[in-house]
Amino acid sequence: MTTTVLGGVGAGIIPEPFLRAESVAGKFFLMFFAIAFFAAVFGLVLFLASLFKGRSGEKWQGVIFVAPALVLLSVGLVYPAILTIIQSLRGRSGEDAFSLSNYSAMFTQPELLLVLRNTALWVILVPLLATGIGLIYAILIDRARGEAFAKALIFLPMAISMVGAGIIWKFVYQYKQTSRPQIGLLNAILKALGFDTQQFLINAPLNTFMLIIVMVWIQAGFAMTVLSAAIKSIPDEIIEAAKLDGVQSFKMFRFITLPSIRAALVVVVTTIGIGTLKVFDIVRTMTGGQFDTSVVANEFYSQSFRFNAPGLGAALAVLLFILVIPIVGYNIVQMRKEA
Amino acid sequence: MSTLQPAALPESVNDKTIAEPPESVRPGRRRRKSAAGDAARAITSPWASGLAIVIAVLWTVPTFGLLVTSFRSQRDINTSGWWTAFGDPSAWTLENYRQALAPGTSASLSQYFINTIVITIPAVVLPLFLASLAAYAFAWMPFPGRDALFVAVFALQIVPLQVALIPLLDFYVNRLGFGASYWSVWLSHTIFALPLATFLIHNFMRELPSELMEAARVDGAGHVTIFFRILLPLLTPALAAFGIFQFLWVWNDLLVSLVFLGGTPDVAPITVRVAELSGSRGSAWYLLSAGAFIAMIVPVVVFLLLQRYFVRGLLAGGLKG
Numbered sequence: 001m002t003t004t005v006l007g008g009v010g011a012g013i014i015p016e017p018f019l020r021a022e023s024v025a026g027k028f029f030l031m032f033f034a035i036a037f038f039a040a041v042f043g044l045v046l047f048l049a050s051l052f053k054g055r056s057g058e059k060w061q062g063v064i065f066v067a068p069a070l071v072l073l074s075v076g077l078v079y080p081a082i083l084t085i086i087q088s089l090r091g092r093s094g095e096d097a098f099s100l101s102n103y104s105a106m107f108t109q110p111e112l113l114l115v116l117r118n119t120a121l122w123v124i125l126v127p128l129l130a131t132g133i134g135l136i137y138a139i140l141i142d143r144a145r146g147e148a149f150a151k152a153l154i155f156l157p158m159a160i161s162m163v164g165a166g167i168i169w170k171f172v173y174q175y176k177q178t179s180r181p182q183i184g185l186l187n188a189i190l191k192a193l194g195f196d197t198q199q200f201l202i203n204a205p206l207n208t209f210m211l212i213i214v215m216v217w218i219q220a221g222f223a224m225t226v227l228s229a230a231i232k233s234i235p236d237e238i239i240e241a242a243k244l245d246g247v248q249s250f251k252m253f254r255f256i257t258l259p260s261i262r263a264a265l266v267v268v269v270t271t272i273g274i275g276t277l278k279v280f281d282i283v284r285t286m287t288g289g290q291f292d293t294s295v296v297a298n299e300f301y302s303q304s305f306r307f308n309a310p311g312l313g314a315a316l317a318v319l320l321f322i323l324v325i326p327i328v329g330y331n332i333v334q335m336r337k338e339a
Numbered sequence: 340m341s342t343l344q345p346a347a348l349p350e351s352v353n354d355k356t357i358a359e360p361p362e363s364v365r366p367g368r369r370r371r372k373s374a375a376g377d378a379a380r381a382i383t384s385p386w387a388s389g390l391a392i393v394i395a396v397l398w399t400v401p402t403f404g405l406l407v408t409s410f411r412s413q414r415d416i417n418t419s420g421w422w423t424a425f426g427d428p429s430a431w432t433l434e435n436y437r438q439a440l441a442p443g444t445s446a447s448l449s450q451y452f453i454n455t456i457v458i459t460i461p462a463v464v465l466p467l468f469l470a471s472l473a474a475y476a477f478a479w480m481p482f483p484g485r486d487a488l489f490v491a492v493f494a495l496q497i498v499p500l501q502v503a504l505i506p507l508l509d510f511y512v513n514r515l516g517f518g519a520s521y522w523s524v525w526l527s528h529t530i531f532a533l534p535l536a537t538f539l540i541h542n543f544m545r546e547l548p549s550e551l552m553e554a555a556r557v558d559g560a561g562h563v564t565i566f567f568r569i570l571l572p573l574l575t576p577a578l579a580a581f582g583i584f585q586f587l588w589v590w591n592d593l594l595v596s597l598v599f600l601g602g603t604p605d606v607a608p609i610t611v612r613v614a615e616l617s618g619s620r621g622s623a624w625y626l627l628s629a630g631a632f633i634a635m636i637v638p639v640v641v642f643l644l645l646q647r648y649f650v651r652g653l654l655a656g657g658l659k660g
Contacts, residue, residue: 020606031460034522042472049563050561050562058562061482063482069470069492069537070492073495076507077495080503080505080507083505137391141391150395153395154398155646156398161590161592161635161638163610163617164631166614166617168404168631171401171628278501281614300501301598
């Protein structure tokens with residue numbers, strides 16, 4: 001739908017030749033023009049700031065330094081967020097009378113309830129599994145030979161886009177009838193073991209779990225990196241003392257390692273939780289939210305831009321915001337406890 | 340025990356530089372390696388190695404499988420699994436990449452690839468500019484309302500960008516006349532990056548000794564001079580840490596580009612195109628596999644080269660979603 005607005009040049013503040021280009025040279029020209037343009041604005045700000053002198057001028061300098069960032073944030077984030085909240089209260093279209101109908105729809109319509117259930121599954125399973133696997137791996141390879149290489153293997157999926165990860169796993173899950181030669185790894189394994197092949201991305205509720213695996217695959221590297229650094233920062237004296245007291249490996253983990261890295265664990269779980277809440281690319285690339293796999297962030301996109309229900313879309317965006325707050329709150333409370 | 344560990348093993352040296360954030364990020368951090376994993380492994384070693392290898396294989400095989408697939412012919416891909424490809428190395432081909440990149444065809448990804456580059460570079464540079472200016476003021480310049488404003492910027496990190504998308508699209512199209520142009524994504528990525536960037540760079544700046552600034556002031560240097568001459572050179576690690584974050588985030592982004600640019604070939608990035616192909620031509624694996632790796636190659640190379648900075652950024656508390 002956004003393509004239809006292509007020609008919608010309203011009160012254009014940037015003339016058309018600087019908006020779009022078809023040739024490669026034109027595109028790079030635009031890029032350098034933009035950088036030069038912003039550098040000029042940047043220089044202007046610094047020039048303005050340098051005009052103020054003395055102690056009282058210093059206050060103004062500070063204001064001028066933060067002004068560009070604050071203006072962009074107010075106009076581009078705070079104000080739109082307020083508009084979205086208002087829109088979410090004005091019916092499916094976002095233009096009707098004020099009501100809570102979008103929010104009540106979320107908790108009554110079966111297909112939206114399903115979206116909430118899926119999101120809950122994601123937000124519970126991904127942080128737990130990714131953190132668990134990351135922690136185990138971090139402990140296993142700690143000080144092992146080739147640790148850096150072993151880490152890079154797990155860490156690499158973080159550099160890959162979620163779109164790329166979606167394609168990679170879609171191919172792993174690829175379905176062919178049992179009798180035919182298999183090209184998807186997972187179904188090939190099933191067939192080799194004598195089972196029927198599965199449509200992993202179509203059969204609900206299995207498909208949601210198959211998508212969750214992709215996110216775990218991406219996030220485990222993050223958990224592993226942060227937790228590994230935390231494990232390395234446990235003072236050796238504590239470990240040595242525990243060893244002298246005859247503490248064995250499992251107890252060592254339970255009573256020494258785990259309490260020592262508690263703060264890092266909280267950070268990892270909450271960070272992954274927030275990231276998972278907003279997961280969109282994976283669902284969009286692998287199933288498009290069909291076959292009962294939609295989650296809040298994907299449903300936000302579908303309702304806003306495909307099903308022509310911007311009011312409901314806005315309500316889903318606000319729901320994301322509301323759901324982030326308790327996770328951040330938990331993080332802050334735990335950090336306070338730690339301090 | 341661990342203190343006797345020879346530190347000269349290449350991987351352990353290498354690892355230290357990767358895993359350890361600078362002292363400025365985590366002041367209390369010790370530089371020595373722990374004995375925790377050592378203790379765990381000493382007892383369960385064979386099982387531990389086995390499990391570690393299983394995880395490593397599970398994490399690598401999916402990518403490897405698609406990589407192998409991208410070098411097989413269209414016919415081979417659809418009639419046999421990629422694991423059979425090793426039997427006949429002569430059948431390997433670059434044809435998929437040639438087709439995916441060939442200019443002029445409807446399946447061509449080259450123009451989307453260029454769009455991604457053109458989108459990414461300003462979207463990394465611009466927030467670095469703005470955030471370092473703001474961070475400097477928040478860290479070292481007294482002005483009324485400073486602390487309250489900084490807390491506000493910090494708190495904005497939790498606002499999901501979804502809540503801003505629809506009104507922003509409306510601004511761009513109806514008020515500014517940008518429509519589906521690079522400007523929409525440049526500005527949006529900048530705005531969404533500012534809270535985290537300001538916060539991270541501010542933290543680095545606060546770690547610098549105030550004597551440095553005071554000495555420069557006594558010598559008569561203004562804030563503009565201090566910012567350029569003294570701070571920017573010292574900030575390089577912080578800027579690199581945030582820069583690589585933002586680079587990966589923008590290069591790999593799907594949602595922002597999809598909303599503001601749609602599928603317009605003139606401006607849409609490669610992620611949008613590959614996601615679209617996955618939906619419309621979901622079984623064209625010759626195209627999807629090559630496309631996915633064309634989209635991946637730059638961030639993976641950048642990531643491997645600059646891993647150290649990336650990890651530093653992670654440990655300093657930055658992960659955007």
